[in-house]
Amino acid sequence: EIVLTQSPATLSLSPGERATLSCRASQSVSSYLAWYQQKPGQAPRLLIYDASNRATGIPARFSGSGSGTDFTLTISSLEPEDFAVYYCQQRSNWPLITFGQGTRLEIK
Amino acid sequence: EVQLVESGGGLVQPGRSLRLSCAASGFTFDDYAMHWVRQAPGKGLEWVSGISWNSGSIGYADSVKGRFTISRDNAKNSLYLQMNSLRAEDTALYYCAKDYQYCTNGVCYDWSYFDYWGQGTLVTVSS
Numbered sequence: 001e002i003v004l005t006q007s008p009a010t011l012s013l014s015p016g017e018r019a020t021l022s023c024r025a026s027q028s029v030s031s032y033l034a035w036y037q038q039k040p041g042q043a044p045r046l047l048i049y050d051a052s053n054r055a056t057g058i059p060a061r062f063s064g065s066g067s068g069t070d071f072t073l074t075i076s077s078l079e080p081e082d083f084a085v086y087y088c089q090q091r092s093n094w095p096l097i098t099f100g101q102g103t104r105l106e107i108k
Numbered sequence: 109e110v111q112l113v114e115s116g117g118g119l120v121q122p123g124r125s126l127r128l129s130c131a132a133s134g135f136t137f138d139d140y141a142m143h144w145v146r147q148a149p150g151k152g153l154e155w156v157s158g159i160s161w162n163s164g165s166i167g168y169a170d171s172v173k174g175r176f177t178i179s180r181d182n183a184k185n186s187l188y189l190q191m192n193s194l195r196a197e198d199t200a201l202y203y204c205a206k207d208y209q210y211c212t213n214g215v216c217y218d219w220s221y222f223d224y225w226g227q228g229t230l231v232t233v234s235s
Contacts, residue, residue, distance in 0.1 A: 099154065
């Protein structure tokens with residue numbers, strides 16, 4: 001099983017600041033990695049797929065990078081609605097799909 | 109508009125069974141793989157199981173293999189999860205999720221990511 005480790009567990013920032021979230025895989029997942037945003041009481045929302053492609057309707061302030069085992073989600077300038085929990089997910093090891101444990105982005 | 113509506117959750121005793129359903133609408137159901145993803149209270153996301161468009165490919169997380177069975181009825185636009193031998197650690201909100209199909213550099217992929225999710229149905233396993 002491919003294990004995804006996200007860091008930090010919690011990130012405290014202010015609106016307007018830049019957020020950098022990390023996801024590390026226990027073995028290479030090539031570029032087969034996605035990022036999701038989940039707000040309280042809501043289902044997750046797909047933000048980024050294949051490491052760097054924004055899903056439909058996702059604002060340009062969200063960007064993803066990386067390949068192999070190290071990935072980054074960057075939010076260039078935080079909006080109030082961006083404070084949420086973020087998960088990475090890999091699909092490299094068919095049929096097994098795994099998620100990271102999540103990073104909570106909170107308002108400082 | 110894509111809609112996924114889960115049902116069938118509830119309180120069940122350890123060792124008993126439960127069957128979840130997901131009613132899909134707003135897209136051509138039999139074109140897509142479908143998945144179940146769960147989230148224990150206050151915890152992260154865990155992929156549970158997936159099924160290809162024609163039921164020809166099925167996968168399970170190790171934590172549920174041998175106890176859970178995924179199925180679909182394309183004529184009814186419905187996805188199911190039969191859960192047997194339930195344990196306390198199966199307590200979670202169970203989401204139905206649509207597979208994201210996409211093409212890049214001339215190659216098309218499925219069984220990849222999840223672009224639409226239901227609101228979930230809560231399963232509580234407790235005596």
